[in-house]
Amino acid sequence: MKDLLTIKDVEKSFSGVTVLRNININLAEGEILGIVGENGAGKSTLMNVLGGVYIKNKGSMTLDGEDYNPLTPKEAKDNGIAFIHQELSLFSNLSIAENMFIEDFPKKKIGGINFKSIVRSSDEYLRNYGLDIDPKEKVENLPMGTRQVVEIIKSLMMNAKIIIFDEPTTSLSKPEKEKLFETIRGLKRKGVSVLFISHIIEDVLTLCNRIAVLRDGGLVGTLNTEDANQNEIVRMMVGRELSKVYPEIEKEIHEDPVLEVTGFNQGQTLKDVSLSIRKGEIIGLYGIIGAGRTELAKAIFGVDHIDSGTVRVNGHLIDSLSPQTCIEKGMAFVTEDRRIEGLLMSKPVRNNITLIKINDILNRLGVINRHVEKEFSDKMVDSLKIKVSDADIQPMLNLSGGNQQKVVFGKWVINQPDIFILDEPTRGVDVGAKFEIYSIIGQMAKDGSGILFISSEMEELIGVCDRILVMKKGRISGEVVRKDFEQETIGNLAL
Amino acid sequence: MKTSANISPTTDHHSYAYIHQLIAGILKYGVYAIFLIMIVVFSFSNPRFFTLGNFLLILQQASPLGISVIGMTFVLILAGIDISVGRNMFLTATIIAYFLNKTILLSPETVGVAGGYILILIISLVSGALIGLINGIFVAKLKIVPFIATLAIGSICRGIGLIISEQRTPSTSYLNSFTNSRFLGIPVTLIMFIVIAVIIDYILRRTSFGRHLYAIGNSPETARKSGINVNRNILIAYVLCGALAGFAGIILAGQIGSVPVTFGNGNEFIVISAAILGGMSLFGGKGTIIPGAFIGIILVTTIMNGLAMINASPYVYTIVRGLIIFSAVTVDSINYTGELR
Numbered sequence: 001m002k003d004l005l006t007i008k009d010v011e012k013s014f015s016g017v018t019v020l021r022n023i024n025i026n027l028a029e030g031e032i033l034g035i036v037g038e039n040g041a042g043k044s045t046l047m048n049v050l051g052g053v054y055i056k057n058k059g060s061m062t063l064d065g066e067d068y069n070p071l072t073p074k075e076a077k078d079n080g081i082a083f084i085h086q087e088l089s090l091f092s093n094l095s096i097a098e099n100m101f102i103e104d105f106p107k108k109k110i111g112g113i114n115f116k117s118i119v120r121s122s123d124e125y126l127r128n129y130g131l132d133i134d135p136k137e138k139v140e141n142l143p144m145g146t147r148q149v150v151e152i153i154k155s156l157m158m159n160a161k162i163i164i165f166d167e168p169t170t171s172l173s174k175p176e177k178e179k180l181f182e183t184i185r186g187l188k189r190k191g192v193s194v195l196f197i198s199h200i201i202e203d204v205l206t207l208c209n210r211i212a213v214l215r216d217g218g219l220v221g222t223l224n225t226e227d228a229n230q231n232e233i234v235r236m237m238v239g240r241e242l243s244k245v246y247p248e249i250e251k252e253i254h255e256d257p258v259l260e261v262t263g264f265n266q267g268q269t270l271k272d273v274s275l276s277i278r279k280g281e282i283i284g285l286y287g288i289i290g291a292g293r294t295e296l297a298k299a300i301f302g303v304d305h306i307d308s309g310t311v312r313v314n315g316h317l318i319d320s321l322s323p324q325t326c327i328e329k330g331m332a333f334v335t336e337d338r339r340i341e342g343l344l345m346s347k348p349v350r351n352n353i354t355l356i357k358i359n360d361i362l363n364r365l366g367v368i369n370r371h372v373e374k375e376f377s378d379k380m381v382d383s384l385k386i387k388v389s390d391a392d393i394q395p396m397l398n399l400s401g402g403n404q405q406k407v408v409f410g411k412w413v414i415n416q417p418d419i420f421i422l423d424e425p426t427r428g429v430d431v432g433a434k435f436e437i438y439s440i441i442g443q444m445a446k447d448g449s450g451i452l453f454i455s456s457e458m459e460e461l462i463g464v465c466d467r468i469l470v471m472k473k474g475r476i477s478g479e480v481v482r483k484d485f486e487q488e489t490i491g492n493l494a495l
Numbered sequence: 496m497k498t499s500a501n502i503s504p505t506t507d508h509h510s511y512a513y514i515h516q517l518i519a520g521i522l523k524y525g526v527y528a529i530f531l532i533m534i535v536v537f538s539f540s541n542p543r544f545f546t547l548g549n550f551l552l553i554l555q556q557a558s559p560l561g562i563s564v565i566g567m568t569f570v571l572i573l574a575g576i577d578i579s580v581g582r583n584m585f586l587t588a589t590i591i592a593y594f595l596n597k598t599i600l601l602s603p604e605t606v607g608v609a610g611g612y613i614l615i616l617i618i619s620l621v622s623g624a625l626i627g628l629i630n631g632i633f634v635a636k637l638k639i640v641p642f643i644a645t646l647a648i649g650s651i652c653r654g655i656g657l658i659i660s661e662q663r664t665p666s667t668s669y670l671n672s673f674t675n676s677r678f679l680g681i682p683v684t685l686i687m688f689i690v691i692a693v694i695i696d697y698i699l700r701r702t703s704f705g706r707h708l709y710a711i712g713n714s715p716e717t718a719r720k721s722g723i724n725v726n727r728n729i730l731i732a733y734v735l736c737g738a739l740a741g742f743a744g745i746i747l748a749g750q751i752g753s754v755p756v757t758f759g760n761g762n763e764f765i766v767i768s769a770a771i772l773g774g775m776s777l778f779g780g781k782g783t784i785i786p787g788a789f790i791g792i793i794l795v796t797t798i799m800n801g802l803a804m805i806n807a808s809p810y811v812y813t814i815v816r817g818l819i820i821f822s823a824v825t826v827d828s829i830n831y832t833g834e835l836r
Contacts, residue, residue: 074722089720091713093780098706103722105703112701 004029004193005068005162010059012049019045020217023059027162032184032194034208034225036201038237038402038430042217043197047164050195051083052076064161082155086167088147092140097122099139100154125153129183145176149183156192163187164195169203170428181207199430201233213237238432246463247435249442253466254279256315258450259331259419261300264309269295271474273309277419277450282441284461285454287471287494293454294336296471297421300452301333302326314418327356332412334405336423342408349391349399350377353410380410384440402433409440420444420451426460438464458490470494522826526772530794537801544804555675555682557796559746562688563766564773564788565695566739569732571770572699572712574779575641577736579630579649581762584744586656587622588754591615591745592665612673615745623741624734626652631733635726649763657756664755667748674749684746691739696784708732712779740766761813764820769795771823778827795819 005027012020020042027033037043048054050061052070061068063079070076073083090099097118105113122135131149139147148168155163165184169177184194184207198204204211211228213220213236220236257276264273269292277283287293298304300311302321311318313329323333335341343352354361354373361372374392381391384406388394396404405425412420422441426434441464445451455461461468462485470478470493478493480486538545563580570577594615626648633644676683699705711718711725719725747762748754773791775782782788798819802812 073720089714089717091710091717091780093709093713094706102706102710105706107703112697113703113706115701 002029003027004031004064006062007046007050008060008062010046010049010056010061012045012054012056018217020049020056023214023219025212025219025222027193027195029193030188030191031210032188032196032208034204034211035195035197035214036199036204036211036233036237037214038199038400038432041214041237043214044166045217046214047083047166047195047197050076050081050162050164052081077158080159080161082158082160082163084148084151084155084163084165084168086170088151090139090147090151093138095136095138096126096133096142096150097135099150100125100135100157125157126150129153129156129186143176145172145179148172148176148180152183152187156187160192162193162195164197166197167199168196169198169200177203201230204233205230234431237430245435246460247439247442249439249446251280251442251446253281254448257312258314259300259452260310260312260315262310262312264296264299265307266295266299266304266474267307269474270299270306273471273474273476275452275469275476277452279418279448279450280445281467282445282451282453282465284465284468285452285471286456286458286461286468286490289456291471291494292474293471294423295474297333297423297452297454300326301331301421303333327415327417330416330418332415332417332420334408334412334420334422334425336427338404338408342411343396343404345396348393348395349381349386349388349407350374352396352407353377353380353391353414355411357414376414377410380407380414384410384413385436386410400430400433402429402436405429405433405437406440409437413440413444418449420449421454422451423454424456425453426455426457434460458487462487462490526794526826530797533798533801537804541804544801549800549804551680551682551685553793553796553800554685556750556800557792558682558684558688559743559750560762560765560769560796561788561792562691562746563740563743563762564769564792565691565784566736566743567766567770568695568699568775568782568784568788569708570641570736571767571775571777572708572779572782573729573732574712574777575634575729575732576767576777577627577630577645577733577740578642578763579626579645579652580736580740580743580766581759581764582649582652582656583623583626583737583740583759584747584762585754585759586626586652586659587619587741587744588667588748588758589656589660589665590622591619591670591748592667592754593659594618595667595669596665615670616742619741619745620738621741623744624738626741627734627737628730630737631730634733635729660754660756662756664753666753667745668752670745670749671752674746684750687746692784692789699784704728704731709780712781761816764816765795766792768816768820768823771827772819776827777824 003026007023007025010020010023011018023042023046025033035043035046045054049056050070052073052075055069055071063081068079070079070081076083091102094102097115100122101118106117108114119135126133126135129149129152131146131153133142133146139150142150152163168180172180184196187194196204196208205225205228208225210222210224211233212222213233215237223233255278257278260276262274264270273292273296275283285293285296295304299306299309299321302323302325306321311321313331316329318325318329326333339345344355350373354376357376358368361369361376363369377391380386381388386406387403388399396407399407409425420441425441426437429437438460441451441453453461453465466482468480468485468490469476470480470490472494480490480493534545543549563584567577567580630641630645630648633639633648634641637644674684678686699708707718707723707728710721710723711728715725744759748758751758769791770782770788771777771791772794773782773787773789775787798815799812802815
């Protein structure tokens with residue numbers, strides 16, 4: 001098959017820092033090429049160069065035999081390169097048909113939009129791709145998976161030759177994901193080429209023909225999927241053997257409990273939930289979505305009200321549950337969504353780390369002592385190995401997912417809490433950073449904290465925890481201790 | 496085991512959907528229920544309330560501010576707001592009054608003849624549009640929060656207006672012959688309101704400018720990526736909002752017959768609350784002229800008219816006005832997705 005796109009020796013740097021170097025990739029007609037790499041490996045930069053958002057510094061690209069140097073996103077689009085972003089670019093308050101033609105409405109003589117024609121052609125396109133929905137339906141009424149398909153169809157309508165998917169499976173349910181894969185395979189049969197960016201290696205292995213692995217801005221290699229396996233890809237991504245996915249940390253579990261939760265009830269979401277965590281213990285909390293895990297975490301931390309129940313920290317009863325009292329008593333809560341609930345995204349690392357500690361670093365006049373603040377933040381950046389160019393200046397937005405998460409940890413660790421509640425702490429974090437986060441968790445337990453680790457990834461719970469509690473429909477449906485850890489047992493308790 | 500797990504989410508989903516439908520229903524029809532109750536109360540309190548004559552009067556009263564609600568719709572769809580409309584009406588009306596009383600350009604003699612009214616119309620539209628343009632530049636180009644930008648511009652407008660009028664109450668009763676006239680028994684201002692409503696409704700529903708406004712209100716960033724000129728559209732929206740507010744100003748001046756120093760005070764709140772009662776959202780992205788803006792302004796005017804009919808204390812008006820805004824914004828904040836009206 002002939003090559004549709006060739007990327008040769010492409011290099012890109014921002015203000016002297018090289019973020020892409022010597023990239024050589026080719027994409028054949030009707031091929032699905034997976035692009036994997038840790039966060040910050042250069043996947044997005046490469047795609048943005050392709051999509052005309054960034055302009056490369058060196059190297060050449062050819063598309064269909066001709067030189068290809070897009071200067072604007074529009075130019076890329078006109079050349080048949082479509083970009084399906086992680087956050088979909090559909091207008092939820094408009095209909096499917098309107099969304100499909102928003103860039104260039106066909107007009108009637110008096111200037112109005114020719115609605116009949118856009119509905120008719122949208123309907124045709126939808127039908128061609130096996131979507132039996134009314135093009136007049138508003139996008140807000142569609143499930144996520146369907147929206148994605150609509151966006152794909154929209155790009156095909158503009159005669160896309162290459163479609164770039166950026167982490168398309170993160171917000172999809174399993175059946176939706178399978179359907180998306182089916183659609184992508186359909187594209188391939190029609191001769192459309194696909195670049196599939198993902199950090200879920202499993203997805204890439206099921207879907208792609210070949211896999212290109214990026215690391216630190218360079219291309220490590222391109223594999224044929226038949227010759228590839230998960231371990232090898234991970235090794236190429238992180239640059240070292242991950243024989244140990246989980247760190248081994250010698251720690252001691254004490255007898256006395258740091259946290260005792262008894263008889264938690266909250267409407268339909270929590271029913272008679274009790275648990276206790278001992279000093280130095282890591283407890284996993286597993287369950288399917290909607291089982292009430294996040295709700296439990298929020299209730300313990302006093303974010304949401306409960307109908308009944310008590311919380312004891314180190315044996316002392318907390319009278320009025322609120323985040324403020326919980327923090328005072330030594331609790332820490334790493335929330336599920338770090339962007340919204342965990343961090344001030346536009347502020348630099350330093351301000352984020354000292355956010356909770358701020359009252360302890362005031363001088364006598366009640367003004368923040370900047371030297372102490374800097375000391376604290378530098379210590380955390382150091383001990384948690386946060387990769388940042390300047391912790392005083394660089395805003396959180398510019399950090400990779402893993403480093404952002406480490407800052408969230410740093411923000412709490414600085415307060416030396418006795419109890420950590422972690423809600424999906426490794427979501428959206430790449431393989432290498434996951435290991436570091438597990439290490440941080442282990443270290444915290446070793447230092448005597450009790451940890452409640454909520455996760456949907458059973459494997460990581462098995463790898464890290466001492467005990468796993470399973471929730472189902474707002475109740476604790478079972479408890480498994482380390483020696484009995486088995487995927488099937490835990491899974492059955494959850495379903 | 497698996498089957499039970501599969502059944503329960505669906506039942507949960509059903510009950511959730513049921514509650515959602517219930518809330519949606521209350522939000523959608525609750526306003527009408529309250530409205531009906533008030534009509535019944537007013538009708539029993541004053542027999543003259545429930546008459547054709549009074550309903551025509553209500554429509555006539557609703558027209559000027561209704562025209563301004565139409566302008567406000569553009570801005571609200573973009574998730575913006577224009578607090579200056581009331582003071583825009585004041586300044587525009589003052590300018591017209593100045594021309595009528597102090598110059599020969601629009602002396603009472605020339606107003607009567609054909610062309611005079613058109614000249615007044617043009618002056619009011621231009622004056623209003625210029626105020627809107629300044630608002631638009633502040634919001635679109637200088638990226639100032641709409642609330643503050645329009646608040647400041649409104650204050651400046653009132654100041655200029657007071658300087659022009661020398662804090663007197665110039666007469667605009669010459670406009671009466673037009674603004675209070677009827678054509679085939681229908682108030683002329685109502686006809687103008689309806690004509691403008693139909694035109695703007697078409698623009699919003701059926702042109703790409705309209706669709707682009709809804710798109711920007713939904714997600715400005717995505718709109719920009721889709722090649723929509725976001726800043727230009729915002730600018731145009733504020734200009735249209737200003738122009739229609741100026742237009743509303745002279746109709747109001749004609750109906751009242753003069754421009755007192757309190758002219759237009761608080762009209763921005765009537766306009767905004769009518770718009771939100773009509774299904775627009777302060778969060779942008781939704782709203783219609785027909786029926787939305789129409790229903791909104793008629794609801795508000797009917798309540799005001801009814802209060803006058805039952806001889807309520809004038810101070811009660813401001814309380815009721817506050818309650819209307821409060822309830823309207825509460826409904827909006829529940830963040831009901833989909834169209835209310």
